[in-house]
Amino acid sequence: MIKPWRFYILYLILGLAxxxxxxxxxxxxxxxxxxxxxxxKIGGWSMTGQARFDERTLEVLKPTDYLSRSYRDEDGNLxxxxxxxxxxxxxxGPIHSPKQCLPGSGWNRLHDEVHTVVVTGNPVxxxxxxxxxxxxxxxxxxxxxxxxxxxxxxxxxxxxxVKNSIxxxxxxxxxxxxxxxxxxxxQNSIEIGERFxxxxxxxxxxxxxx
Numbered sequence: 001m002i003k004p005w006r007f008y009i010l011y012l013i014l015g016l017a018x019x020x021x022x023x024x025x026x027x028x029x030x031x032x033x034x035x036x037x038x039x040x041k042i043g044g045w046s047m048t049g050q051a052r053f054d055e056r057t058l059e060v061l062k063p064t065d066y067l068s069r070s071y072r073d074e075d076g077n078l079x080x081x082x083x084x085x086x087x088x089x090x091x092x093g094p095i096h097s098p099k100q101c102l103p104g105s106g107w108n109r110l111h112d113e114v115h116t117v118v119v120t121g122n123p124v125x126x127x128x129x130x131x132x133x134x135x136x137x138x139x140x141x142x143x144x145x146x147x148x149x150x151x152x153x154x155x156x157x158x159x160x161x162v163k164n165s166i167x168x169x170x171x172x173x174x175x176x177x178x179x180x181x182x183x184x185x186x187q188n189s190i191e192i193g194e195r196f197x198x199x200x201x202x203x204x205x206x207x208x209x210x
Contacts, residue, residue, distance in 0.1 A: 033207045035067040035083060043199045044074040062086070062093025064172075071196070079196045080179040085208060088161075088171025095175045097154050098129060098142060107131035107138070114152050117194045119201045126197065127152050128190055130182065139186070141193040142177035147210055174208050 040047040051068040053061070064087040070080045086092045103109065112129035126143040144151040146160040147170075157173065164170050178196060180189050 033209075035065045035085065035207060038067050038069075038083070038207055039200075039203050040069075042203060045071045045079075045196065045199055046073075048072045048078070060093075061096060062091070064089065064092045073192075073195070077192045078181065079193065081196075081200070082175075082177045082179070083204060083207070084175045086173050086175075088165075088173070095144060095157065095173055098140060098177065099154070102131055102140075105133075107133045110137075115190065115194075117197050119198050124197060124201055125150055125152050128193075130186070137182040139180045139182050139189045139193070140177055141180070141190075141197070142175070145174040145176060145208060146172075147208075148205075172209065176204060 047069050049070045053066070053068070061084065063084040065085045067081065067083040070078060072078050084095065086095055099109070108131060110130045110132055112127055114125055115128050116123045116125045118124070124143070126141050129140045129142070131138055131140065144154075144157045146157065146164055147168075149160055151157045151160060161171060161173055164172075178193050180193055182189055
């Protein structure tokens with residue numbers, strides 16, 4: 001005679017499997033505001049150029065929507081902005097970590113650390129990473145975003161995405177990265193990046209589904 005508790009375990013396993021399949025195959029894909037509508041001018045910053053990736057690059061990154069622009073402020077400082085939105089749908093790929101992609105492109109990481117900038121009274125954490133390629137040094141400021149949650153490491157990103165999938169039936173996420181050529185004074189480059197974040201973060205937040 002089969003004991004009843006074995007049926008309960010079987011039902012529990014089947015229920016968990018059904019829940020897993022449901023969250024994976026029918027995850028809601030929210031509509032984001034088209035990134036081509038992102039402002040070309042905010043405060044003293046104005047767009048100076050915009051890039052579109054080739055098919056080979058898009059096949060690797062697989063963003064649902066993306067933005068790659070350069071901006072200049074009134075003092076001549078240049079910042080490149082990349083904003084990649086991944087809906088989590090069938091044609092959307094995962095976010096590629098800079099720690100994997102940049103070394104694959106020939107950039108060697110010298111150091112990185114987490115900083116925080118306050119935007120309209122709210123803290124916005126981000127990673128400052130310095131990379132070198134031959135004699136060229138470049139600074140990257142970046143973070144990941146899952147809805148309203150801002151994340152600064154890949155493990156927290158994956159955990160947040162799992163939580164979002166279970167609780168909200170969503171798998172969308174975003175990657176925001178600033179690129180700056182290194183000045184002699186590293187702190188000066190960080191301050192330029194933070195001025196950019198303070199100016200543009202409200203527009204970035206408004207462009208992503210919450």
